[in-house]
Amino acid sequence: MIKLKTVVYGITYFIGFIGFLSVSGHVSPTYSAIFLIMFFAGLFTDWKGKKPLPRWALNLLSLTAVASLFFRISAENVVLPVVETLLLLLGIKLLEDKEFRDFMQIYTISVFLLTGSALLSIDISFMLFFTVMFFSVVVAVVLLTYYSQDRELAVERDTFRKIVLSAVLIPSLALPLTGFFFILLPRTQQPLFNLIPAEKSTTGFSDSISIGDVSQIQESNETALRIKTDRKLNSEAYIRAVVLNFFDGKTWKRIRPAGREEKAVNLKGRIKYTVILEPTGSRYLPALELPLGLDGVRHRKEKDFVFSAAERIYRRVKYTAISYSGGKPFVKPVNLPFYTQLPYGIDERIVKLAESLKGKTVRETVNKVVSYLKENYSYSLQDLPVSEDPLSQFLFEVKKGNCEYFASAGAVLLRLNGIPTRLVAGYKGVVYNRIGDYYIVPQKYAHTWIEVNIDGYWERYDPTAGSPSQILSKGEKSLAERLRLIMDALEYAYINSIINFDFQKQVKVVRSTVSFLSGFRSLFEYLKFAFPYIAIGLAVSIGVVLALRELTESRSRKVLRKFLKKLEKKGYKKKENQGLEEFVLSIPDGQVREKALRFVRIFESYYYRDREIDRATYRILLGIVNDI
Amino acid sequence: MEVKHPQIKRIIQELSRFLQGKEEALRLSLITFFSRGHLLIEDLPGLGKTTLAIGLARITGLSFGRIQATSDLLPSDIIGVSIYNKETGKFEFHKGPIFNNIVLVDEINRATPKTQSALLEAMGEKQITVEGETYKLPEPFFVIATQNPVEQYGTFPLPESQMDRFMMKISIGYPSREAEREILKGGSKREELYSIQPIMDRQQVLKMQEEAEKVYLSDKVIEYILDIAEATRSSKYFSAGLSIRGTLAIAKTGKTNAYFSGRDYVIPEDIKSLLPYTVPHRVVLHEIYENTDHQEIVLSVLEKIPVPA
Incomplete structure (x- = not known):
């Protein structure tokens, strides 16, 4: 007769030891020593059938071990502290008086330890541990089911062999399949769980725009920025990101604006709002026309109402801004040579066209140029002119293009007539997200228009035939679009609650908390940081428990x-x-x-x-x- | 618990005309009867024990025998004797009063231990062996024994092992004031009792006993019964806990109780509500607690047992 109790206890300690062995090369000797003491103490007390430590004390110990994890974990070092904590938990579990669930917990922790060892380093020994662990856990669970029915159950040697053999059958069948999948599935070079937010692909505006550039952005469905305000925004609102003032024939560039400081006049339609900007890789901080002030990010306000951050934006930023929808930049006298700069060797046909569009007054010329462009050219994102002289090709051959072609054509035609003109790049149009009560500006709303200086006032003209937001927003009400809005609202909520704390920063806070625990402030900071995690952790574990209960x-x-x-x-x-x-x-x-x-x-x-x-x-x- | 079984309901209705306000005692007696057990009534004289026994016999259409126990009662007075028949030249067995379906043994504690054990043996075996011949007792066989708790002089109290043979021990108790007023107004109805028309016959009784036996007893409820047994066996108050016969009795009466309530499965309440009648007479108190109320202690122990649900 074989007593199942002895077998179950034996195999449980064996599994625990395998779990320990798999990570023993990585954890610090202190942890190994503590674990081994607990391991043998557990073995001894189980052997004697006496469990001196009460469950509540051990539970308290487990909680302490888990809590200490918070102080040891860092962005660069996540796995090892977790593994070490798991090892402690395993030791505590072994010390405990064991019920069915305790056995299951021991098996689970051991498997986690094995998994953890794979994250630390993976070599052939992992395969060995894995196989042994797999077989023993399956056999243990089967035996445990018998044992939990009757603690004192003893079975004939023959019966026992049958039980074990049928239990072994499961992993024997599963292992070859595992091997098959191991080879079949692609293995990633990148870590699977990257806790540090990776740099986003940068799609924003840089210091220069080659004609046709925006078209890539304009096909992107991603969110460029989100605007939260209690005012209602015009769905055709212009968002100013950067002013480009130098043209070299193919590319519009931004060079440090020369001339006097510009003032904002006609201050009507004040609006205060918060912007959450996705990483762009550039410095510019987009804001609604016409932005006057900005707060929340270290920045510099330039003469032409362009706000540039002190550092390039590689992660999400959040800032508040104040704009006046009726505002116009005003400067007198305007720096005429700077804003009528043109490259040498402009196509003769363009010069002739500019002459033919000249009106009696500056304003008439501007209107003529804008309406000429609007009427004779069509908007397109496909088959854009690309050649040595894309502008001539656009004006005289292809006759279709995106906003950049229209704007730069307009600017060149006006500059040829001696009218100070500059290009403004940004976004046109917003989408209201009803679910989150905020506005989304998708990348595809990227737009370029011109500002013309008339009597010192910089006035906005948009020579583009049809605006991208109008053209691109046909399928807006489709199910996919609505779903996207819901997803975006969720993301928005997530960003909003933690945007000020990126992981690196939080870890720094924790570190400083550890070193200056006396400092109340940092403790508070720590709690402020830890709270959402604890809350999320709690919510998840409660959810799992409830779901398990619901299922089982x-x-x-x-x-x-x-x-x-x-x-x-x-x-x-x-x-x-x-x-x-x-x-x-x-x-x-x-x-x-x-x-x-x-x-x-x-x-x-x-x-x-x-x-x-x-x-x-x-x-x-x-x-x-x-x-x- | 409410009785829903139509025939049982009718029996109780009919008999409560003679035993005003004693429906509960009637119900318990019927449960014992249909569980094929025997009943011990511990009560003062003149409270309706005989009425109960006769009424039960009449209404089920079964034969009735009565034994008045005295100290000179001999086993043969109960079982019967073999008498020599001159004409045939053989001994002939003359059956005693125990060869009836329903037997009332009045004041069983007055009989000598020898007679008591002869009777109790017959109750347990449901057959009698006299001079090498075995005689089966009739089916159904139901003994109602009574005991007078007050008079102690010249009595032989039943030992615990003998008490165990009774499925339930109940007492009828004094009637309520209203009930007694009714009794006084109506006068004795003994004559009328003998004229009750049976509402079922032997076959039907046997069939109902069988049906009660078939009521489903869930593992959960069995666990509950085992908990009860465990509690009495491990309690510090008792020197002897429930016997196996005791747990069987609990299960059987529980089934019949469920059957009476019109269910074909036992719920814990079926068991629980009968515990005051099925358990106390089976457990033996330690000497130090002997002077305390027996039933009280037993129930206080059983009260704590969690009910499966």
Whole structure:
């Protein structure tokens, strides 16, 4: 006869030891020593059948171990502290008086340790540990099921062999498949869990725009920025990112604006708002026209109302800004040579065209140029002119292009007429996200327009035939689009709650907390940082527990639990020594009693007949519970 | 618990005309009867024990025998004797009063231990062996024994091992004031009792006993019964806990109780509500607690046992 208890305990300690062995090369000797002491203490106390340490003390110890994890973890070093903590938890578990779940926990932690070892380094020994662990855990779980039914169960040698053999069959079949998938599935070079936010691909505006550049952005569905304001925004609002003032024939560039300081005039339509900008890789901080002030990011305001951050933007930033929708930059006298600069060797045809569009006044010329462009050219993102002289090709051959072609054509034609003109790049149009109550500016709304100086006032003209937002927003109400809005709202909520704390910074805070624990401030900072994580962790674990309960609990237990909970809410709590009917009949409220009795009668007819409740009855019972 | 079984309900209705306000005692007696057990009534004289026994016999259409136990009662007075028949030249067995379906043994504690054990043996085996011949007792066989708790002089109290043979021990108790008023107004109804028309016959009784036996007893409820047994066996108050016969009795009466309530499965309440009648007479208190209320202690121990639900 073989006593299952002995086998289960033996195999459990074996699994725990394998878990330890797999990581023993990586963890610090202190942890190894602590674990080994606990391991042998557990083995000894189990052997003697005495468990001197009470469960609550061990639980407290486990909590301390987990809490200490917070102080040791860092962005560069995540896995090792976790592994070490797991090792401590395993030791504590071994010390405990073991119930079914404790055995399962020991197996789980051991498997986690093995997984952790794979994250630290992977070599052939992993395969060995993995195989041994796999077989022993499966066998252990099968034996454990028998053991949990009867603690003192002893089986014949033959029966025992049969049980073990059938248990071994499972991993024997699974392992070859595992091997197959191991080879088949692509293995990544990159770490799977990258906690540090990676740099986003940069799609923003740089100091220069080669004609046709924006078209790449304009096909991107990604969000460029989000605007939160309590005002209603015009869906055609212009967002200013950067002013380009130098043209070399193919590329518009930004050079340090010369001339006097520009003032903002016609200050109407004040609006204050918050911008969450996705990483762009450039310095410019987009803001609604016409931005006057900005706060939240270290920046410099330039003469032409361009706000450039002190550092290039490689991660999300959040800032507030104030704009005046009616505002115009004003400067007198304007730096004429600077804003009428043109490269040498402009195509003769362009010069002739510019002459033909000259009006009597500056304003007339501007209107003529803008309407000429709007009427004779069409908007397109495909088959854009690309050659040595893209502008001539656009004006005289292809006759279609995106906003950059229109704007630069307009600017060149006006500059040829001696009118100071500059290019403004930014976005046109916003999408209101009803779910999150904020505005999204997608990358595809990127736009370019011109500013013309008339009598000292910089006035906005948009020579583009049709705006990108109008052209591109046809499919807006489709299901996919709506889904995208929901996803974006979720992301927005996520960003909003943690944007000020990127992981590196948080780890720094924790470190400083550890070194200056006396400092109240840093402790507070730490709590401020830790709270969302603890909350998320708690929520997740509660969710998992509930889901597990939901999944594993039988229908009758589930519905009974709900029933008793409902009555408890009403103030009636069933005593342990009360039968259901007895309890229900003791309810003074007649209506509740009747309903509860109806539930109990149906429930009992299944429960005490040892029958599982079918789906239909379950629904009926749930209905009664809800009705109570 | 409410009785829903139509025939049982009728029996109780009919008999409560003669035993005003004693429906509970009637119900318990019927549970014992349909569980094929025997009943011990511990009560003062003149509270309706005989009425109960006769009424039960009449209404089920079964034969009735009565034994008045005295100290000179001999086993043969109960079982019967073999008498020499001159004509045939053989001994002939003359059956005693125990060869009836329902037997009332009045004041069983007055009989000598020898007679008591002869009776109790017959109850347990449901057959009698006299001079090498075995005689089966009739089916159904139901003994109602009564015991007078007050008079102690010249009595032989039943030892615990003998008490165990009774499925339930109940007492009828004094009637309520209203009930007694009704009794006084109506006068004795003994004559009327003998004229009750049976509402079922032997076959039906046997069939109902069988049906009660078939009531489903869930593992959960079995666990509950085992918990009860465990509690009595490990309690510091008792020197002897429930016997196997005791747990069987709990299960059987629970089934019949469920059957009476119109269910074909046992719920814990079926068991729980009968515990005051099925357990106390089976457990033996330690000497130091002997002077305390027996039933009280037993119930205080059983009260704490969690009910499966």
